[in-house]
Amino acid sequence: MAALPKRIIKETERLVSDPVPGITATPLEENLRYFEVTIDGPSSSPYAGGVFQLELYLPDDYPMCAPKVRFLTKIYHPNIDKLGRICLDVLKDNWSPALQIRTILLSIQALLGAPNPDDPLANDVAEDWKKDEKKAIEVAKEWTVRFAKAKLEE
Amino acid sequence: MSDSDDHDEDHEYQSFEFESDYEDEYFDNQSENSSSSTRSHNERVSPSKTSTSFNEWTLPKFILTVFLDKYQKLKDSKLGGCTDDDLLILLHYKRWQADEVINDFFDNPKKLFEQAGLPVPPQKSANHLKSTTSFDCSVCCESYKQVMVYELSCSHRYCLFCYHHYIYNELSTGKLIHCIQPDCALTIPHGDIDKIFDIVEHDSSIIKITKPLNENRLLVASAKIFVDSQSTYKWCPAPDCKGFTELVSSATFDEATLDYKDISIIPIVRCAESHEFCFSCNYENHLPCPCWVVKKWIKKCQDDSETINWIDANTSAxxxxxxxxxxxxxxxxxxxxxxxxxxxxxxxxxxxxxxxxxxKCNKFEQDMSEIEMKKSKSRLTLQRYLHFYKRFTIHESSMQGDLKVLKQINNVAVMYLESRRKDSSVTSLAWSDIQFLPDAIRALSNGRKTLKWTYCFAYYLMDSNFQEIFESNQDYLNRTVEDLSEIFEKITTTSTKGDSDIVKLIMKNKTKIINLSNTISLRQKTLIDGAYHNLKEGLMKFDA
Incomplete structure (x- = not known):
């Protein structure tokens, strides 16, 4: 494997020395391009109190192309599908090499606080969300308790 | 034409008539020759009813006519305060609709400039591509003692290596490329993109030779995307060919309603490098076969051929x-x-x-039991397929050989001209004197292509009297093609021996070559027209 680019080393250092509140990102020792991530659900959202696990991978072309991020914890959200894939502009067309791991993770956290059922990835969830938002939020809360809190208590 | 020339010509005609058995064709040729002596031999052979018209394009030509023509017009109209770079960006942003640019410009110039990623007037673009000392690039995080950097008027500055890599990735979209900074919408001018590439890829900051605008990397990428997205444009399928073709008479070509069973509507077109191909199935000129037969044949060949050939050659059942x-x-x-x-x-x-x-395997009078019959039948089907497939591939590989000859023939042509120049009896000499050679090769190659596809055609053809006519046409074409091929074979093998030999050989065979290539084109046309007519009248049918 080629040597790790300076950019990745610097970002990793900063993630450890100056962590973002509510977000952790730890690289694997055997693969420094692979990060284990946790994001706390935003307090004013149905995901409050949950801790969501994600995986993040920096492709060879990083930072010229976006990191690959996926939810590992089950989540009920119109922009996140069954496999944990995320529909977020900055992860696709709007990626810029000036963005960073930390900014991406912050964007994902913000997405939890502001679901966008008009640009859905999980169609069934988005439909429920649009039909009856109150009920959908209840389900999201329930899932948070079942999947994102249970792990915490274990 | 002098008397002696005339005599020469007559003599050659006689020898031609004598050496080959084309008596029936001879008179046709004479009349044909008189009318078509100036006509090129590689004229498109297609059913006479086809009414497709098309434009041949190359990317630089396309960019010049479709994109930059508007640019020129807009430059002439002198939109207040716009630089050339600005105009190009505005046009690109508006997908080369000059009217929209003008309308929006007079409507709300501020909005238009903002949308296209230009500094809003009266602020001017201030892009810098320069060398700097002790610079930390925030994208690659490298600290440089000395490095080239690029910045737009927003002053977001990154090292040239990062910009190069970034632009390289962005080019694939064919859209305008903006500053690296995510919330900055300023657009990088087309010219700067080429400059950045030249500097990084040639590892030098003093490159002065810039590409012409119609070869600009972003414009090329954008044109490619445009061609890909339009159903009236298709890339030439020939290997390494960068040409593409636009189908113009779209009234007769409606993809959805076309029934490709009718050979009359096969849109055979040509690219800027004279490769013929079918616009409908994006395959080479496959006349006389209709597209659906071609599709079937190719699938069959892909499924079976290699394996079956091997099995046939190496195993017994x-x-x-x-x-x-x-x-x-x-x-x-x-x-x-x-x-x-x-x-x-x-x-x-x-x-x-x-x-x-x-x-002692001399026992041959085995009684044909039912199983034997079945076996021989399946073997017969296979052998029938292999018969056609073998001939199909033989012509395919011969065509590649022809291409090699075409390359060699250019040297031969120069040689021929040289020796003619030395000959004092020849007074005028032009490149057109030798043009018959490459023309003949092309006629040969085209003839082979048709011949190749006749085997696919014949494989699916149902037995009938007209099938026999088809086969005899095929045979005629085959013989002419082989005769011409033989002459070229002689020429190319002689070309290693010496100049004078080869020139003599070409002189001796000139009329013969011209006549043979005319005959090929003629027989090719007869075959295709005949196939078209008989298919249309229902006299020939495919066994699908």
Missing amino acids: CPNCLSSIEKNGGCNHMTCKKCHHEFCWVCLGNWSEHNNSYY
Whole structure:
């Protein structure tokens, strides 16, 4: 494997020395391009109190192309599908090499606080969300308790 | 034309008539020659009813006519305060709709500039591409003592390596490329993109030779995307060919309603490099075959051919269960692993019937039992396929040989001209004197292409009297093609011996070459027209 680019080393250092509140990102020792991530659900959202696990991978072309991020914890959200894939502009067309791991993770956290059922990835969830938002939020809360809190208590 | 020339010509005609058996064609040729002596031999051969018209394009030509023509017009109209770079960006942003640019400009210039990523007037673009010292690039995080950097008027500055890599990735979208900074919408001018590439890829900051605008990397990428997205444009399928073709008479070409069973509507077009191809299936010129037959044939060939060829050449089928068996050693007493049938490898007869008289395989009067019939039938089907497939591929590989000859023939042509120049009796000399050689090669190659596809055609054709006519047309074409091919074979093998020999050979054969290539084009046309007519009248049918 080629040597790790300076950019990745610097970002990793900063993630450890100056962590973002509510977000952790730890690289694997055997693969420094692979990060284990946790994001706390935003307090004013149905995901409050949950801790969501994600995986993040920096492709060879990083930072010229976006990191690959996926939810590992089950989540009920119109922009996140069954496999944990995320529909977020900055992860696709709007990626810029000036963005960073930390900014991406912050964007994902913000997405939890502001679901966008008009640009859905999980169609069934988005439909429920649009039909009856109150009920959908209840389900999201329930899932948070079942999947994102249970792990915490274990 | 002088008298002596005339005489020469006559003589050649006679020898031509004498050497080959084209008497019937001879008179046709004469009349044909008189009218078509100036006509090129590689004229498109297609059913006369086809009404497709098309434009041949190359990317630089396309960019010049479709993109930059508008740019020129807009430059002339002098939109207040716009630089050339600005205009190009505005046009690109508006997808080369000059009217929209003008309308929006007079409507709300501020909004238009903002949308296209230009500094809003009266602020001017201030892009810098310069060398700087002790710079930390925030994208690659490298600290440079000295490095080239690029910035737009927003002053977001990054090292040139990062910009190069970034632009390289962005080019694939064919859209305008903005500053790296995510919330900054300023657009990088087209010219700067080429400059950045030249500097980084040539590892030098003093490159002065810039590409012409119609070869600009972003414009090329954008044109490619445009061509890809339009159904009236198609890339030439020939290997390494960068040409593409636009189908103009779209009234007769409606993809959705077309029935490609009718050979009359096969849109055979040509690219800027004279490659002919079918606009509908994006395959080479496959006349006389309709597209659907071509599709079927190609699929069949892909499925079977290689494997079957190998199996046919290297194995025998067990006479009992028809499993393919490869003999990799040992004696001729075979026992099938599958059905345990014992047989002789040489005659494929029952081993027991050999009665220990080893390898005397002269028993041939086996009664044709039902199984035998079935076996021979399946073998016959296979052999029929292989018969056509073999001829199809032979012509395909010969065509590649022709291409090589075409390359060689250019040297030969120069040689020929040189020696003619030295000859004092020749007063005028022009490149057109030798043009018949490449023309003939092209005629040969095109003839072969048609011939190749006749085997696919014949494979699916149902038996009828008209099929026999088709086959005799095919045979005629085949003979002419082989005759011309032989002459070229001689020329190219002689070309290693010496200049004078080859020039003599070409002189001797000039009329013959011209006549043969005319005959090829003529017979090709006859064959295709005939096939078209008979298919249309229902006299010939495909066995699908």
